[in-house]
Amino acid sequence: xxxxxxxxxxxxxQRWRERIEESILPPLVxxxxxxxxxxxxxxxxxxxxxxxxRQLLEGTWGNAYGFGQVIYKATxxxxxxxxxxxxxRAGLFxxxxxxxxxxxxxxxxxxxxxxxxxxxxxxxxxxCIVAAALGGGAVGAVPGVLRARxxxxxxxxxxxxxxxxxxLLNYFVATHLAVAETLHTREINAGKLARLADxxxxxxxSAANMTLLLAIAVAGAxxxxxxxxxxxxxxxxxxxQPDAAEYGGVRVGNVWAKxxxxxxxxxxxxxxxxxxxxxxxxxxGFGAGSGFLGIAVALVGRNHPVGVxxxxxxxxxxxxxxxxxxxxxxxxxxxxxxxxxxxxxxxxVPEVRRALAASxxxxxxxGNREPFIANPGPSSQFxxxxxxx
Amino acid sequence: MTRPIxxxxxxxxxxxxxxxxxxxxxxxxxxxEIHALVGENGAGKSTLMRVxxxxxxPDAGRVEVATGGDxxxxxxxxxxxxxIDAGVGMVHQHFMLVPTLTVAENLVLGRELxxxxxxxxxxAEREVTALSGRTGLRVDxxxxxxxxxxxxxxxxxxxxxxxxxxxxxxxxxxxxxxxPPEVQELWKVLRRLRDDGDTVVLITHKLDEVIEISETIxxxxxxxxxxxxxxxxxxxxSIAKMMVGRDVSLALDGRIDxxxxxxxxxxxxxxxxQRSAPVAGSRFPVPCLEITDLTVASPRKPNEVDRVSLxxxxxEIxxxxxxxxxGQTELIEAITGLRAVSSGTVRIxxxxxxxxxxxxxxxxxxxxxxxxxxxxxxxxxxxxxxxxIADNLILGLQHRFTGGGGVIDTSRxxxxxxxxxxxxxxxxxxxxxxxxALSGGNQQKVVIAREMGRDFVVLxxxxxxxxxxxxxxxxxxxxxRRARDEGKGILLISADLIEILALSDRVAVMYGGRIVVxxxxxxxxxxxxxxxxxxxxxxxx
Numbered sequence: 001x002x003x004x005x006x007x008x009x010x011x012x013x014q015r016w017r018e019r020i021e022e023s024i025l026p027p028l029v030x031x032x033x034x035x036x037x038x039x040x041x042x043x044x045x046x047x048x049x050x051x052x053x054r055q056l057l058e059g060t061w062g063n064a065y066g067f068g069q070v071i072y073k074a075t076x077x078x079x080x081x082x083x084x085x086x087x088x089r090a091g092l093f094x095x096x097x098x099x100x101x102x103x104x105x106x107x108x109x110x111x112x113x114x115x116x117x118x119x120x121x122x123x124x125x126x127x128c129i130v131a132a133a134l135g136g137g138a139v140g141a142v143p144g145v146l147r148a149r150x151x152x153x154x155x156x157x158x159x160x161x162x163x164x165x166x167x168l169l170n171y172f173v174a175t176h177l178a179v180a181e182t183l184h185t186r187e188i189n190a191g192k193l194a195r196l197a198d199x200x201x202x203x204x205x206s207a208a209n210m211t212l213l214l215a216i217a218v219a220g221a222x223x224x225x226x227x228x229x230x231x232x233x234x235x236x237x238x239x240x241q242p243d244a245a246e247y248g249g250v251r252v253g254n255v256w257a258k259x260x261x262x263x264x265x266x267x268x269x270x271x272x273x274x275x276x277x278x279x280x281x282x283x284x285g286f287g288a289g290s291g292f293l294g295i296a297v298a299l300v301g302r303n304h305p306v307g308v309x310x311x312x313x314x315x316x317x318x319x320x321x322x323x324x325x326x327x328x329x330x331x332x333x334x335x336x337x338x339x340x341x342x343x344x345x346x347x348x349v350p351e352v353r354r355a356l357a358a359s360x361x362x363x364x365x366x367g368n369r370e371p372f373i374a375n376p377g378p379s380s381q382f383x384x385x386x387x388x389x
Numbered sequence: 390m391t392r393p394i395x396x397x398x399x400x401x402x403x404x405x406x407x408x409x410x411x412x413x414x415x416x417x418x419x420x421x422e423i424h425a426l427v428g429e430n431g432a433g434k435s436t437l438m439r440v441x442x443x444x445x446x447p448d449a450g451r452v453e454v455a456t457g458g459d460x461x462x463x464x465x466x467x468x469x470x471x472x473i474d475a476g477v478g479m480v481h482q483h484f485m486l487v488p489t490l491t492v493a494e495n496l497v498l499g500r501e502l503x504x505x506x507x508x509x510x511x512x513a514e515r516e517v518t519a520l521s522g523r524t525g526l527r528v529d530x531x532x533x534x535x536x537x538x539x540x541x542x543x544x545x546x547x548x549x550x551x552x553x554x555x556x557x558x559x560x561x562x563x564x565x566x567x568x569p570p571e572v573q574e575l576w577k578v579l580r581r582l583r584d585d586g587d588t589v590v591l592i593t594h595k596l597d598e599v600i601e602i603s604e605t606i607x608x609x610x611x612x613x614x615x616x617x618x619x620x621x622x623x624x625x626x627s628i629a630k631m632m633v634g635r636d637v638s639l640a641l642d643g644r645i646d647x648x649x650x651x652x653x654x655x656x657x658x659x660x661x662x663q664r665s666a667p668v669a670g671s672r673f674p675v676p677c678l679e680i681t682d683l684t685v686a687s688p689r690k691p692n693e694v695d696r697v698s699l700x701x702x703x704x705e706i707x708x709x710x711x712x713x714x715x716g717q718t719e720l721i722e723a724i725t726g727l728r729a730v731s732s733g734t735v736r737i738x739x740x741x742x743x744x745x746x747x748x749x750x751x752x753x754x755x756x757x758x759x760x761x762x763x764x765x766x767x768x769x770x771x772x773x774x775x776x777x778i779a780d781n782l783i784l785g786l787q788h789r790f791t792g793g794g795g796v797i798d799t800s801r802x803x804x805x806x807x808x809x810x811x812x813x814x815x816x817x818x819x820x821x822x823x824x825x826a827l828s829g830g831n832q833q834k835v836v837i838a839r840e841m842g843r844d845f846v847v848l849x850x851x852x853x854x855x856x857x858x859x860x861x862x863x864x865x866x867x868x869x870r871r872a873r874d875e876g877k878g879i880l881l882i883s884a885d886l887i888e889i890l891a892l893s894d895r896v897a898v899m900y901g902g903r904i905v906v907x908x909x910x911x912x913x914x915x916x917x918x919x920x921x922x923x924x925x926x927x928x929x930x
Contacts, residue, residue: 228799230787230795230796236776237776240773240776243769247770249752249753249787
């Protein structure tokens with residue numbers, strides 16, 4: 001770059017501010033709408049909204065157990081949310097995080113059961129993590145390869161695979177692996193992860209565990225992959241315009257297959273949270289709903305790793321908060337609220353963004369951002385270097 | 390002007406996000422005239438006409454239309470339905486017909502004739518045939534739209550608009566897809582409509598058309614109206630100057646002067662731009678792209694490209710003329726590796742001049758072998774519209790901008806963008822701007838900068854100036870000529886015959902998937918090529 005013009009930094013700062021506005025304001029409006037709907041619901045149950053929200057917050061962020069539970073739930077949702085978000089970036093709609101998560105947990109448990117108890121902790125953990133990724137990735141590979149090879153819709157295949165995979169896993173657990181009278185396996189021999197509660201009173205009594213660090217690291221890795229690597233450049237091009245990506249020498253089918261595998265692996269890693277970090281065994285129906293909620297997390301998080309982490313915290317809060325307010329309103333009210341958040345985000349976000357763009361046009365004083373003309377003639381604000389020639 | 394005013398638009402403003410499409414756009418059209426609305430692409434012509442046709446409400450300004458009687462009525466912000474009812478109809482650049490229905494069914498769609506509960510097919514066909522006879526827009530009412538040629542489909546579009554009672558007809562770049570005889574046919578129809586008292590507004594950026602068909606010209610630039618004149622008092626040069634805002638330099642003059650020519654201007658073969666001899670130092674043409682017996686299938690046809698053989702020599706522009714849809718797209722995609730071939734070979738010269746078979750290579754391998762490609766549809770293939778200019782400038786080259794660990798080297802991407810933006814004068818010169826925000830001409834410059842800014846042996850240039858303004862056309866043509874003079878081989882595929890004739894050293898015509906004739910440029914004229922383009926010469930040649 002040669003000689004930055006003096007107003008370049010100001011302009012960059014302006015653009016940053018707009019980007020932050022654009023990413024924060026719309027979800028905020030959506031949440032406000034959801035809160036209003038929530039108020040109405042609470043009132044119909046004959047309760048005071050203020051009291052219910054107070055209890056909801058107190059039961060989640062207000063005490064160590066609640067906070068730890070939010071963190072625990074958010075950890076799983078971060079993985080499933082990242083899985084869905086990565087798929088959408090490549091133009092794939094992965095509805096299969098539900099079964100990929102289960103397969104990941106199952107594979108981690110199998111690995112933990114297979115290795116001897118004397119295996120050094122770190123090695124055991126790594127083996128189980130790899131197993132979880134492989135388990136989820138294997139489930140993701142099916143729709144990925146079918147899409148790439150035969151053009152089969154990944155939406156249909158992942159939905160159907162949810163039934164197939166969950167049924168098969170339940171069958172295996174019930175017939176071969178379950179401890180008598182239960183629906184779960186034995187405890188794994190090695191590979192258990194430490195609870196955060198054992199390290200800090202901040203999480204006392206909760207299920208939150210070291211998987212949290214893995215989730216944050218993976219979110220960072222996904223960001224790096226998407227926005228810094230060549231593979232990410234090609235993946236996003238495939239998602240935005242597959243024809244242009246193909247023109248740019250990208251093998252679109254390969255990207256689809258690869259992305260579905262990685263997406264499945266990300267969801268599968270979510271199984272670590274339960275199997276290695278919490279119960280230390282695989283149980284039928286663990287984390288049920290987290291796969292589907294991952295779709296909402298990706299949507300609200302705008303398919304950006306940072307957004308996914310924040311959205312995961314939001315939905316985890318609602319989920320845990322439902323338990324906290326159970327005495328005042330039915331727990332299902334929070335499920336309704338969750339759905340309202342999703343609908344509000346889906347409808348309000350584009351609307352707010354449009355309004356934001358409109359308001360920016362009306363106040364030309366902000367920064368030096370004149371609206372530019374589609375095809376500036378030489379007389380427009382852009383300097384034309386003809387005078388030198 | 391003595392004739393009553395049919396349309397008056399004043400100070401119309403229309404924005405899309407940060408993009409100002411119209412600001413201070415005025416237009417006054419007299420009843421019963423053919424009015425040309427000209428301007429560079431992105432000047433806001435189509436937007437203004439969509440405001441008139443009720444597709445967009447304007448952000449500011451006034452739209453008045455004389456409907457029924459002579460008095461102008463304020464119709465600002467009306468709907469398409471109201472516009473149609475008032476007799477204002479627009480024929481769009483992209484056809485909006487249902488391919489599985491017949492011509493008659495398409496025309497009556499939305500206001501179907503019924504007999505009891507069922508559709509009155511015969512009645513509809515009768516009405517359509519009668520309208521067709523009255524206007525001279527000849528087309529068989531009972532045929533399926535999917536069986537029609539592009540020219541016929543356009544006639545159906547015009548008929549559809551007239552069938553809905555349009556007295557003010559807006560045509561958006563109607564000749565973009567037509568062969569020269571079809572254009573002449575269209576002019577006849579428009580003149581006839583005018584003589585019957587209808588008003589025609591023609592959007593175009595082709596100056597020869599303006600001179601040939603219109604009576605009044607309104608010129609737009611950068612969203613505003615910059616002038617209005619009688620065609621009889623205008624010259625192509627004065628129009629071009631008004632469109633671009635400065636004198637257009639010599640590269641285009643050859644074209645304009647030819648178009649201007651005596652009579653009403655079919656270009657002659659004289660006074661084309663000077664041609665350089667093929668590659669200095671070699672007396673015989675050195676092939677750099679050789680295609681042998683290439684057959685390519687499409688879902689519709691097993692031989693969309695039918696045993697095509699051609700050779701492009703270094704320092705040569707081989708132009709492929711032809712009406713669109715005769716296999717050009719498939720040929721381009723087969724050469725560039727985007728589509729599998731059924732049989733035949735594609736060979737590209739390497740640095741030593743030896744031809745290497747690349748038929749089984751993928752897109753990237755061919756690009757690395759020296760094949761550059763300006764795709765015919767920059768919005769679909771040539772650009773990832775939501776990517777920044779900088780990111781688009783490495784599309785297809787991303788592997789060359791990747792460092793260790795598969796990480797894109799952003800500082801090199803940035804340096805590459807800065808140099809390309811400067812060399813190819815891409816505006817606005819901000820590499821982080823999404824390509825979507827650029828005008829058509831500047832988007833195309835991004836594609837050209839990427840494909841011609843790197844080392845290449847052969848360039849496939851497909852519709853390189855489609856939807857691009859006069860200033861950018863001039864620039865792109867100069868780039869193509871320069872590359873030719875530097876010894877590159879260029880295969881130019883264009884639906885614009887004037888472009889083909891202005892640039893090519895040899896001209897081939899593609900029809901029905903075959904190359905039906907190849908002529909040296911001296912023998913290529915619209916008259917000599919026209920019959921081949923419409924298939925009148927058969928495929929024997």
